[in-house]
Amino acid sequence: MDYKSLQIDMDGPVVVVTLSRLGRRNALDEATVEEIGHFFQNPPKEARTAVLRGEGPHFCAGLDLEEHARLQRTPVQFMRMCQRWHWAFDQIQFGGLPVIGALQGAVVGGGLELAAACHTRVADVSTFFALPEGQRAIFTGGGATVRVGRIIGPSRMVDMMLAARTYDAARGMDLGLCHEVVPEGQSFQRAMRIAQAAAKHAPMSNYAIVTAISRINDMSTTDGLFAESLVAGIVQSSPEVAEGLEMFLQKRSKRIEPT
Template sequence: MLGLRRLLAVSGHLGGRRAPAVAPAFAASSHSTLFVRALQILAQPGPVRLQKLSAPDAGIMELRLERPEAKNAIGKEMLQGLRSAIEEVEADATANVVLVASSVPKVFCAGADLKERRLMGPAEVRDFVNSLRSTFSSIEALSIPTIAVVEGAAFGGGLELALSCDLRICGKDAKFSLPETSLAIIPGAGGTQRLPRIVGRSRAKELIFTGRRFDAAEAVTMGVVNYCVPAGEAYQKALELAREINQKGPLAIKMAKKAINQGAEVDMTSALAVEEECYEQVLHTQDRLEGLAAFAEKRKPVYTGK
């Protein structure tokens, strides 16, 4: 409401300023129109929307990119929206899996907002890229699984966003690239590190050195995406996977993710120690006993995350 008061104050309706003399009916109409406009401005959705799905899909969350005028290019506002959404997901004990999708037809994310970037000095660019890298690392570090839903273009930072997710599903018309070297820079939000871990060092070098685009079929072959489905059906496939994950023991899913992610960064002996530690976390849970009981009674388990 503070923002609304400011908008009204600017027009002379608040703050002690007097508006020009007008007929009472017109004044009332003008005031009403301004009030509605102010509400519309304040109510405009931001470029990132986070929502929970309702039963029977409770536990599944959707993070949606919604900046159609810029093909979901990542600017300061979207970056802040992403950070806020991630914090909200991590703080929600009922969340079991997150879908990262676009509400803009035929585009996942076109990358960084280059129009905004042109107005930044070197120090501001550095701060922005560091914050973007940190944000994508926060997505990767979420304790629950994340699934990127890619329809259309995933370029630059858009591909880096998808790579920070645990799983990636794309439509047949999806296009991918890390074109930063064409702009005399490098992928700076994790692309030089996550891509080679997925496709191998040599293939990643080729894609980054040339900046070339590759299609959905090649993305599947290289392992960039887990599944490629007909155009327009990526969300449905991702939702099916999310539903499967959502039925499993929540603590087990979290510990499996932790074991895989942390184990992949160390030697085998250390990795097996990580696995042992994670197994210990699920050993004394109510869910483990529920799983055994459900198996014996030939019924579906009802997990509570305890």
């Protein structure tokens, strides 16, 4: 696919995906959402992990309101557009490739919905989070009620929108919107280190981590425990396990230490 809004670069086993709509603060139009979905549906075979970032000072300013106003979509057209966003972001969350989000500046509206689909989110101190849809006379449509609501809870999401709250990086980490805060300008470097380390994990283990945990969380307790045992049985009996166990038994594996 010929990408116009994404820049794709390989760095060893890590594929770096850069939102490249600098003049629009990386706002998401229909074409960009399609590019995101198609890329993560079929990433490079040599990629073991991915880093998703935005070009310039902002990660993503959300829905491209200029396109939204120009197209004047009907309710059905907008519903179908939302479903394409759901499909595209599902390719990130459930596609099987670990995706590390490198955040800076605006992570708002659809940008927060996009970030919430990433498996690990590193923010620098310039990052701020908001869901300003209420102030724009619209409603979330890219999955926030599911992904963001499950991170911070539905009550806090309602408050976040009604009170027009903007959270800085530190508060965002307290709430789970990001997992780590680093000095300004360093989120990409830190995200790359995480991605490079994760790329050394067994592919089957990484696949289980990023595809099973969220789905199991949607299940009842008994169904979740059964699904966990099923996934564990498949992963633990894969050929990759023998090498990892041998390294551990020979004390050649890295010690577990705080990071």
